Amino acid sequence: MKKPFEPKVVAFLCNWCSYAGADNAGISRLQSPANILPIRVMCSGRVSAEMILRAFRAGADGVMVLGCHIGDCHYINANHRTVKRIPLLQKILGYTGINPERLILDWVSSAEAPKFARVTADFVDKIISLGPIKDELKVTHPATPVSLPVEEVVS
Amino acid sequence: MIEEIRSKAAGLLEDLDGIVALKETEMGTGPHLFQKGDDTSLLVMEPRYPVSEITSKLQKQFQEARIGIVARGCDARALVEMAKRNQIDPERLFLIGICCPQELADTCHCAEPFPRTQEWPQAEMIGEPAEPGDPNPLVIQYRDKGLEERWEFWQSQFTKCIKCYGCRDICPVCFCDACSLENPLWVEPGLLVPDFPMYHLIKAMHMTTRCVACRHCESACPSGIPLTVLYDLVRTDVEDLIGYIAGAEITALPPLSLTLSDAPIESDLVY
Numbered sequence: 001m002k003k004p005f006e007p008k009v010v011a012f013l014c015n016w017c018s019y020a021g022a023d024n025a026g027i028s029r030l031q032s033p034a035n036i037l038p039i040r041v042m043c044s045g046r047v048s049a050e051m052i053l054r055a056f057r058a059g060a061d062g063v064m065v066l067g068c069h070i071g072d073c074h075y076i077n078a079n080h081r082t083v084k085r086i087p088l089l090q091k092i093l094g095y096t097g098i099n100p101e102r103l104i105l106d107w108v109s110s111a112e113a114p115k116f117a118r119v120t121a122d123f124v125d126k127i128i129s130l131g132p133i134k135d136e137l138k139v140t141h142p143a144t145p146v147s148l149p150v151e152e153v154v155s
Numbered sequence: 156m157i158e159e160i161r162s163k164a165a166g167l168l169e170d171l172d173g174i175v176a177l178k179e180t181e182m183g184t185g186p187h188l189f190q191k192g193d194d195t196s197l198l199v200m201e202p203r204y205p206v207s208e209i210t211s212k213l214q215k216q217f218q219e220a221r222i223g224i225v226a227r228g229c230d231a232r233a234l235v236e237m238a239k240r241n242q243i244d245p246e247r248l249f250l251i252g253i254c255c256p257q258e259l260a261d262t263c264h265c266a267e268p269f270p271r272t273q274e275w276p277q278a279e280m281i282g283e284p285a286e287p288g289d290p291n292p293l294v295i296q297y298r299d300k301g302l303e304e305r306w307e308f309w310q311s312q313f314t315k316c317i318k319c320y321g322c323r324d325i326c327p328v329c330f331c332d333a334c335s336l337e338n339p340l341w342v343e344p345g346l347l348v349p350d351f352p353m354y355h356l357i358k359a360m361h362m363t364t365r366c367v368a369c370r371h372c373e374s375a376c377p378s379g380i381p382l383t384v385l386y387d388l389v390r391t392d393v394e395d396l397i398g399y400i401a402g403a404e405i406t407a408l409p410p411l412s413l414t415l416s417d418a419p420i421e422s423d424l425v426y
Contacts, residue, residue, distance in 0.1 A: 049360035050341045053352050070415070070425055077414040084397060084411055084420045088363045091392045092356055095297075095385055097306025105424060134306065137352065 007061035007127040011036045011120065012047045013108075016074035018066035020110030030117040033124040036064075043067065044105075045078035049089050052103060056137055062102045062127040064120070069107040079107075098137070099130055156253075156282050157200060160225060163251060163281060165195040167223050171249055175210050176225035177201075188213065188222075198225070200253065205327035205371055207233040211242040223249035229263075229369035231270030232402025233327035236365050239408055242330050250275045254282035261288040263370055274405045294387045309385075310351070315378035318349045322372035322382055323358065328365040328401075335361065355385075363389050364409050367402035396420050 013019040019040045025032055037060075041047055044067025055063045065086055073079040082105060090100035104123055108116045164174050168191050178187035179199045186206050189195060210224050226234060231252055237243040252270030260268035268285045272278035297305060323329050323336055335357050336342050342354050349355070366386045373383045393399050397420050399410045410418035415425060 050335055050338075050353075050357055053356050053360075054341060057350060057353055080413075080415040081411060083415070083422055083424050084418070087396060087420070087422060088389065088392065088411075089356075089360055092359050092363075092385070092389060093352075094302070095305060095388050096309045096352065096356065096359075097302050097304075098352070099302055107424065 005128055005132060007035050007124060007132070008037065008059060009033075009035050009062045009064060009120075009124055009127060010055040010060040011038050011064040011066060012041050012044065012051070013038050014044045014067040014074075014079075015040055015042050017068035017072065017110050018044075018108040018116070021066075021108040021112050021116045024110060024113035025116045028113045030113055032117040032120045035124050035127075036120050043073070043075050043078045044082040045073075045075065045080075047082065049085065052089060056098070056102070056133065059133075059137075061130075061133045062104075062123060064123055065103075065105045066108045066116075066119070067105075069109055072109060098133070101126060101130065102133065156256075157198075159281055160200065160251070160253060161195045161198050163279070164189060164198055164223070164225065167249065167251070168193070168195070170221075171223045172217070172220040173213075174223035174225065174249075174251070175206050175213065177204055177206070200225070200227075203227065203229075203259075203369075203371070203374075205233060205325060205369065206230055207237050207243070207327040208330060210234070210248070211237055211330060214244055214247060221247050221249065223251055225251045225253060226270055227253050227255055228265065228267050228269045228271075229367055229371075230327065231272075231275075232267070232367035233369060235271075235274060235402045235405050236328045236367060236409075237330065238405055240330070245276055245405065248275070248277065250278035252278055252280040254280065254284050257285040260285045264288045264291040265370075266290070266368065271403070291384065291387060293381055293384045297384055298388060309355075312380045313351050313355050314348050315380055316348055316354070317378060318347055318354065319377060321375040321377065322380075325371045325375040326362075327369055327371065328367060329361075358382075359385050359389060362386050363393055364397075364399060364411050365401055366390055396422075 013022055022038060044065055047065050052063050067079045067082055086105040090103055094100040106119050168174060174189045176189060176198045177184050178197045184199055186209050206224060207230060213222055234243055238245050252272045255268040265288045272280045341357060370383050397410045397418055
């Protein structure tokens with residue numbers, strides 16, 4: 001029997017809302033997919049295009065950026081930058097032939113544990129339907145000292 | 156027209172501390188700081204070469220100097236972007252704006268082949284503005300293609316890259332001392348062809364709100380990668396989503412570093 005496709009999804013979670021929301025989902029015993037590799041960042045505004053592209057290159061099939069709702073940002077208005085940056089990166093990905101749906105931005109507050117479970121499950125389902133990211137994107141040479149250990153964490 | 160530019164420069168040199176322009180020598184043509192007493196008959200306009208970064212460096216080194224610059228439309232747009240990012244002091248700059256001839260506007264697919272002199276405190280325009288050139292047909296062709304075709308196209312293009320950094324070095328709005336493209340965390344050293352998507356998409360992302368469509372990167376590329384096809388598409392998106400046109404207004408700050416109240420975006424995530 002063919003093994004079903006298990007995508008690797010990197011989720012950049014903001015320290016103040018989304019990471020706590022993910023934590024809350026765990027405490028509440030809510031099912032969320034194990035394909036998610038969470039990376040805690042201090043703010044969703046910290047997530048640069050470089051970081052997202054690097055996650056794709058290291059073999060992530062999808063990347064999520066989750067942050068505080070607009071107006072609730074711990075740094076007042078730092079996520080105003082994120083909400084402008086991510087759509088532009090999605091456009092660039094689309095123009096070069098990578099499905100822009102592989103990158104999403106959403107807001108999850110620390111109280112929204114059910115939303116976290118839903119958003120992650122929906123995204124993983126979406127990535128499963130899209131299939132693995134093109135092999136060209138993946139790391140083809142082993143000598144990458146700082147590559148993400150996606151392989152070990154997920155499988 | 157070149158005679159008019161030369162005599163204008165010679166006249167302005169009486170007042171200004173120097174004028175940055177291209178100079179033709181036996182060694183070739185390159186940017187030069189013309190000073191009082193210099194032979195302005197060596198001043199040329201061809202080939203196109205960006206002079207914004209050199210002007211920025213001169214202004215930083217000589218804090219009191221008033222420098223003039225012979226700038227085409229694209230140079231002036233680049234200077235606008237540099238001024239917003241505190242790399243150029245508009246008060247100490249005299250812009251000698253040159254209108255490009257119609258043939259050049261057509262070959263460059265330039266939407267604005269003349270400088271916006273009204274954005275600058277001290278500026279003069281020489282020549283008559285030409286009609287905008289037609290948009291690049293490649294842009295329209297690839298905008299309408301599917302993901303698979305775009306992937307094929309850009310893979311075939313990006314594998315030609317020899318990582319010479321020519322596109323970055325010639326870019327009139329790239330000025331950072333620490334460049335992401337040289338950071339081993341993002342672009343792995345010693346890899347040729349540079350790895351997709353890192354090098355090219357980081358460059359594209361950094362160009363989103365800066366690219367002034369001068370097309371120097373494309374003409375500098377030794378492999379002939381049509382980079383401006385990608386950058387033009389993104390420029391259009393920035394205009395559609397955020398309503399920002401790079402190089403247009405000197406008072407409009409870069410939108411990616413502003414809050415939503417100063418630079419709104421149309422998105423379901425904003426409420």
